[in-house]
Amino acid sequence: MGYIEPAPIKDKANPFESMMSRFNIATEALGLDEEVYNVLKSPSKQVSVSLPVTMDDGSIKVFEGHRVIHSNILGPSKGGVRYAMDVNIDEVKALAAWMTWKCAVVDIPYGGAKGGIRCNPREMSAGEIERLTRAYTQSMTGVFGPDRDIPAPDMGTGPREMAWLMDEYSRSMGTTVNAVVTGKPLVLGGSLGRVEATGRGVMVSALAAMEKLKINPYHASIAVQGFGNVGSYAALLMAERGCTIAAISDISGAYYNENGIDINKAIGYRNNNNGTLEGFDGAELMSDPADLLILDVDVLVPAAVEDVIHSGNVDDVKAKLIVEGANGPTSAEADAIINEKGIMVAPDILANAGGVTVSYFEWVQNRLGYKWTRERVNRRSDRIMKDAFDKVYKASQKYNVPMRIAAYIVAIDKVSETYKYRGGF
Numbered sequence: 006m007g008y009i010e011p012a013p014i015k016d017k018a019n020p021f022e023s024m025m026s027r028f029n030i031a032t033e034a035l036g037l038d039e040e041v042y043n044v045l046k047s048p049s050k051q052v053s054v055s056l057p058v059t060m061d062d063g064s065i066k067v068f069e070g071h072r073v074i075h076s077n078i079l080g081p082s083k084g085g086v087r088y089a090m091d092v093n094i095d096e097v098k099a100l101a102a103w104m105t106w107k108c109a110v111v112d113i114p115y116g117g118a119k120g121g122i123r124c125n126p127r128e129m130s131a132g133e134i135e136r137l138t139r140a141y142t143q144s145m146t147g148v149f150g151p152d153r154d155i156p157a158p159d160m161g162t163g164p165r166e167m168a169w170l171m172d173e174y175s176r177s178m179g180t181t182v183n184a185v186v187t188g189k190p191l192v193l194g195g196s197l198g199r200v201e202a203t204g205r206g207v208m209v210s211a212l213a214a215m216e217k218l219k220i221n222p223y224h225a226s227i228a229v230q231g232f233g234n235v236g237s238y239a240a241l242l243m244a245e246r247g248c249t250i251a252a253i254s255d256i257s258g259a260y261y262n263e264n265g266i267d268i269n270k271a272i273g274y275r276n277n278n279n280g281t282l283e284g285f286d287g288a289e290l291m292s293d294p295a296d297l298l299i300l301d302v303d304v305l306v307p308a309a310v311e312d313v314i315h316s317g318n319v320d321d322v323k324a325k326l327i328v329e330g331a332n333g334p335t336s337a338e339a340d341a342i343i344n345e346k347g348i349m350v351a352p353d354i355l356a357n358a359g360g361v362t363v364s365y366f367e368w369v370q371n372r373l374g375y376k377w378t379r380e381r382v383n384r385r386s387d388r389i390m391k392d393a394f395d396k397v398y399k400a401s402q403k404y405n406v407p408m409r410i411a412a413y414i415v416a417i418d419k420v421s422e423t424y425k426y427r428g429g430f
């Protein structure tokens with residue numbers, strides 16, 4: 006049989022629609038009045054800029070950049086800046102709103118924002134990326150600020166870009182302002198514990214959910230999709246707490262070992278193998294990597310990309326618990342079936358909020374001019390994650406809704422109540 010083009014995923018969602026469909030269900034359950042609904046559904050500020058940058062060959066290329074502030078009701082807005090070819094204002098708007106709900110769920114005093122530049126960083130030299138980052142920062146000096154809007158890394162950006170951003174902003178202000186951005190290198194005021202923070206929060210959420218489901222971690226089998234920052238730390242920390250990591254995967258394929266994969270060994274292998282698990286011999290290579298999602302395990306941790314659990318495979322998912330390390334790994338259409346099947350979901354805006362929580366700690370430390378130990382960072386972020394889980398679980402019982410909707414309810418309730426106290430015009 007010849008090659009068969011795979012059918013497109015029917016419910017491949019526009020991120021804005023996917024966010025709004027959950028937002029709408031939650032506002033209805035909460036009985037939010039229409040005025041506040043209208044305030045919360047639209048971003049408070051959108052800035053789009055054209056950035057002329059001199060390329061290495063002397064030509065000038067113009068890049069399109071955006072920053073969307075969805076809300077600053079709870080405090081200065083917070084959110085990453087992504088460098089990718091498919092950046093567009095709709096996506097940035099959705100991701101900015103997502104950040105508002107994520108910060109509110111974990112109860113940190115931030116609103117939500119997101120930024121992006123349409124570019125292909127893989128085809129650009131370090132010098133070109135530096136000039137682009139500085140041009141973007143210059144064009145946003147009136148938007149960014151430690152008390153206004155605090156960017157962070159996202160897809161295609163990391164500590165290096167955040168260092169340039171901090172430096173450019175500081176030059177404009179005539180003084181070093183390291184609290185203007187988080188995700189910086191440690192020497193520039195980055196926080197200990199930030200690298201593993203998101204995976205650690207996934208572990209805390211997973212253990213809290215297992216407790217509710219009466220799954221003993223020592224008898225739990227887990228499949229983790231994605232073995233990057235989030236997936237590998239989540240797998241490692243859950244293995245350290247006694248769980249059996251039966252499957253892991255990355256872009257090279259999925260690897261299964263019923264008796265448990267040695268995660269330290271897998272991380273070591275990946276680190277010495279150009280960042281991929283290709284050729285890893287501590288487990289069996291699965292013939293179809295998508296089958297990882299439908300393995301007979303207790304817990305499934307999607308920690309790679311969005312919309313991997315969709316209407317085409319959700320019927321076959323056997324896990325009792327899904328802990329969303331990635332942003333948006335479950336399509337809105339799949340939600341209904343997951344709920345029918347009685348699978349508990351620790352949703353993305355709760356389960357992967359450990360990263361933004363430690364970013365908040367970075368900002369706090371920068372403002373204090375003081376550095377916390379890794380133990381202090383971990384202890385405080387674990388407590389925040391556990392408290393957030395408990396609050397969302399309680400809301401799911403009170404409103405008789407799934408955990409995802411409960412997370413939105415907790416977030417929307419907090420932002421709308423704060424808005425009512427602060428008032429509008």
Ligand code: NAD
Nearest residue numbers: 203231232233234235236255256308309330331332357360
């Ligand atoms: P990463 O780039 O470090 O790792 C991504 C991993 O996913 C890699 O192992 C890659 O090979 C794998 N992958 C990509 N496509 C895949 C596919 N189709 N099937 C299986 N594996 C695939 O990224 P990350 O920082 O770990 O982020 C993962 C997800 O978590 C993203 O959705 C991101 O938005 C979200 N997230 C990350 C953070 C953070 O602090 N890093 C915070 C919140 C949310």
